[in-house]
Every structure is written in C-alpha cells, then in structure tokens.
Amino acid sequence: MLSEKEKLDSLAALGIELNQINDLDLLMERILFKARNFVNADAGSVYIKEEDNLLFTYTQNDTLQMRLQKGEKLIYSTFSIPIDETSIAGYVAATGKVLNLPDVYKINPTKPYQFRGKIDEASQYTTKSVLTVPLKTQQKNILGVLQIINAKDDEKHVVAFSKHDEKIMFHFASVASVAIERAQMTRAILLRMIRMAEMRDPKETGAHVNRVGGYAVEIYEQWARRHNIPKKVSDEERDVLRMAAMLHDAGKVGISDVILKKPGKLDSDEYDTMKQHTVLGAQLFLDRQSKFDDAAMIVALNHHERWDGNGYPGHIDITTGAPIKKHVRPDGTPAGKKGEETPVFGRIVALADVYDALSSVRTYKKAWDESRVLSFIEKEAGAQFDPEMVEIFFSSLNMLRSIKERYRE
Numbered sequence: 001m002l003s004e005k006e007k008l009d010s011l012a013a014l015g016i017e018l019n020q021i022n023d024l025d026l027l028m029e030r031i032l033f034k035a036r037n038f039v040n041a042d043a044g045s046v047y048i049k050e051e052d053n054l055l056f057t058y059t060q061n062d063t064l065q066m067r068l069q070k071g072e073k074l075i076y077s078t079f080s081i082p083i084d085e086t087s088i089a090g091y092v093a094a095t096g097k098v099l100n101l102p103d104v105y106k107i108n109p110t111k112p113y114q115f116r117g118k119i120d121e122a123s124q125y126t127t128k129s130v131l132t133v134p135l136k137t138q139q140k141n142i143l144g145v146l147q148i149i150n151a152k153d154d155e156k157h158v159v160a161f162s163k164h165d166e167k168i169m170f171h172f173a174s175v176a177s178v179a180i181e182r183a184q185m186t187r188a189i190l191l192r193m194i195r196m197a198e199m200r201d202p203k204e205t206g207a208h209v210n211r212v213g214g215y216a217v218e219i220y221e222q223w224a225r226r227h228n229i230p231k232k233v234s235d236e237e238r239d240v241l242r243m244a245a246m247l248h249d250a251g252k253v254g255i256s257d258v259i260l261k262k263p264g265k266l267d268s269d270e271y272d273t274m275k276q277h278t279v280l281g282a283q284l285f286l287d288r289q290s291k292f293d294d295a296a297m298i299v300a301l302n303h304h305e306r307w308d309g310n311g312y313p314g315h316i317d318i319t320t321g322a323p324i325k326k327h328v329r330p331d332g333t334p335a336g337k338k339g340e341e342t343p344v345f346g347r348i349v350a351l352a353d354v355y356d357a358l359s360s361v362r363t364y365k366k367a368w369d370e371s372r373v374l375s376f377i378e379k380e381a382g383a384q385f386d387p388e389m390v391e392i393f394f395s396s397l398n399m400l401r402s403i404k405e406r407y408r409e
Helices: 004-018 024-039 062-066 088-095 118-123 163-200 206-226 231-246 250-254 268-275 277-283 291-302 344-359 370-379 387-395 397-406
Strands: 041-050 053-061 079-082 099-101 130-136 142-152
Touching (some): 024 041, 024 231, 041 088, 053 088, 079 088, 206 231
C-alpha cells in the first residue's frame, strides 16, 4: 500500500506518465492499474461514453486473475448501459457526482440506482465497496466513468473507501481525463486516415484495423515475455505497435481504383501493382520523427513477407523501391526476406492480418469458419508464418476471440 507521501508524489508525476502512452486501449489499462494502486483496490473498470450509453470495455480484477494460469488474461464481455440514474455508473455519468458506496448489496432502496449482481454470479466474485468517479473534459463534458472496487486494508480485508480516497480519485480522474481525451483524439486521427483508405478499398474498415492492432499487441506481449524483454521496453513497444498495425495497409491510398475495386481476380501485372502498397505505405513514414514512425514503416513494408522467403516486397531500397543488389533473384526481382530477416513487428502483423482477413466477409468471399482458419494457420507455420508466432497465436486464442468480439463490424 502506498504511503500518503508516495501517493502525492505519484499523483504529481501521473500526468507525465499517462501522456507518454498514445494508444487508447493501452492507456485505459494503465489508468486502471494506477487508480487501483493509489487506493489499494482489488478490481476496477472504465466505462467510456458513446453517444447516450456507457461502453464497458476495460476491467481488471486481482482476485479473478489469481485463479488463472501464469500468463493467462481475464476475458470479459463488452456491453453497454444507458446513461441514466438506474445504475451506479449511469448515475455518476448522468449527474457528474462521485458515488462512494461501502456495500453495494446494502444500497438504500429509495435510491434511484441499485447494484445488479449478475456479473458477480457469473464470475463467483463478491463486490462490496465501490467508488465511482466521473471522467470529465476541461469543458465539464462526460468522457466516461472510472469505477474501483473492493478497497483492502493491510490485512487484505475488504473495507470501505475513505473520504480521503474520494479526494485522491477526484484529482486522479482529472489528470486521467486529459490523457484519455488526447488518446481519443489520436485514435480518431488514425481512424480518419484509415477511412481515407476505406474510400479506396472497402476491406480497410475501422473494425478490421482495430482487430489487427489488438491481435498484434496480444501476440507481441506473449513473445516479449518469452524473450525476457524488460516490461518498460515492452510497454513502449506495444504502444507504437498497436498504432502501426492499424496503419498496415495505408499505402493502398496510392493504388488505382481500377485495381483496388476490381471484383474479380487480379492478373499478374495488376497483382504486381497491388504489391506496391507495401512500399508506398513505408514511404509515408520515411521522414521519421518518432518510434511510431519507425514502427509504422516496418509494419507497412513487411506485413506481406513470408517465413519461407516467398513474400513481398523483399529486399528493396525503400526510397526508390528498387532491389538491393546483393539480394536479387535471377529474374532481377528482389529476393523475399526469409525467417528472422523480417522484423518481429512485420512477422506479427503478417499473422494478425491474415487471421482477420480469413475470418471476415469480403466482397469477393464469405468469412471462413473458425476451424478452417485455424487449420490454415497451423499448416502455414514455418511456411507463410513464423512458427513461434503461430505457437503464441494458438496459446492466445481465447483472448484473440475476445478482441474479435469487441471490434465487430
């Protein structure tokens, strides 16, 4: 448990820490962790406002996490509740007031809000003390709600949140809201860029790129643990990977509509032109100013390389698209990158992109059923895909399914 001095020092540094995280999903994860740490809470959730509802998409629970195997993650459903006074979170969003409830099963029946224990029943968890705080913009508009659950004392007993906890969380929410608003803006800019590509290529939807980004981060986290990557490094890397993966096909804005929107199969010349989207995408980020630019360039360029060396665009000069002389096939075309010649981010997104493409409806095909998709990926381990990434993919399958459900078309 943090001392009062540690809480104040940590609160002062919080804004700097949170504003170093660019991706919205990863920011929410960090906000929840820090909020629970401040007041020694066992669990918590963040609800984000979406029109007249609160979307439940981020949650943590130490007690439930301890029931899992090492490396496993909690899988939870995404749902929404109306912003009205009938639920605890809805009441806080509707009124902008803080609610500090010592026992949610003993709420005065005259109150407009009541606790619904369905999640407790399903998870075999007992919620007791709940502190719910509004997340507001500087203009006092509601962004969402931060809810922390089951404060614990030094002996790990569940206790009520104190008045001091209320004040700390009120200040915490103010700092977190600034970071959330910035991350939402970043996500919106990325999705606008993707909508530009979607105007050219209907396959590039916001749901598709959010899924690919989510899959990529999940696979990377497991890979980083296996390779003993320090947590500080892996946290920074997954932040830039999440956004870079979303822009994997940004180079398609430079491909002709005649090719992008052709209903039938491309001929060999058209296919060669289509392959150039990898180079065009990488060239968008040549003027590198941050780690994100580096990651986006790597992903755009390499997400169609294959483990067996038969992918594209291969060993090329990014600025010109020309083959690198020492990596040229007899026919003069660039040799494909083989094995670990393809950077880790490229190998991850190659798998994430194919998994989503095969699982999704396209204008030229129906979605494959899951068993067919999984059989294909298993068969292509060591050929199209890095076999280690395929192994990680299958070990993470339940979480990948959860991501797929969260970002439905």
